[in-house]
Amino acid sequence: MAVFPDAEALACGIAAKDSEKWERLAQVRAAVLVALEQARAAKAIGGGLEAKVRLHANSKAPGLQELLKEKLSLLPALFIVSQVVVDPAEGNGLLPSETLPGLAVKIERADGKKCDRCWNYSTHVGENTRYPTVCERCSEALAEIESDATAGVAAT
Ligand SMILES: [Zn+2]
Structure with a gap:
């Protein structure tokens, strides 16, 4: 009987951890959408599917870079773009996000x-x-x- 509360607490813990991850990814998504909108306004791309999103998270967003790499295969669908790359370092023309500290984004044309x-x-x-x-x-x-x-x- 004593096993149940433990298992439940464990399950809750996992769910809480996971929902925290998705909350962070939702913040990344919001930041990417802003960058996509700017790229569209600048006529660099026509629509999201013409875009390749480059991302990098620095130490101001602890754990975010790892999270981006972990979920990389899901990110194109989340952002509704053709390609997503997680850059190993900043630079490369990546610009700091105004909405999410620690995240830098660059929108390029998709390959x-x-x-x-x-x-x-x-x-x-x-x-x-x-x-x-x-x-x-x-x-x-x-x-x-x-x-x-x-x-x-x-x-x-
Ligand atoms: Zn196809």
């Missing part, structure tokens, strides 16, 4: 070409000769749809 299907930019567009106008994720999805379709035909 690669625009995918016809999802509009994300990817350096892998054109690599798949079967689907030359889409990105690597979409060519995978299209191949899956196609194999499902052939399977359906074969079954009838």
Whole structure:
């Protein structure tokens, strides 16, 4: 019986830690959105999917750099941009965020070409000769749809 409160406390602890992480990422997102808006106003990019976001967090935001690296694969979807890079150091034209102390941001044009299907930019567009106008994720999805379709035909 005594195990339950412990397990519960543990679960709560993990949840609290996780929600704190997401709260910090929401602050990063807000800072990135400001930078994206400025880049759009300056006509450096047309929309978020044309952007590559470079980020670096310094010691004024303890643990943030590690958090960004940990969640890097989720960041493009969170910011609704094509690419995100966590730079190992400041410089490189990164500007300190006005809303989040310790974070520096730079918006660049995304690498690669625009995918016809999802509009994300990817350096892998054109690599798949079967689907030359889409990105690597979409060519995978299209191949899956196609194999499902052939399977359906074969079954009838
Ligand atoms: Zn795509």
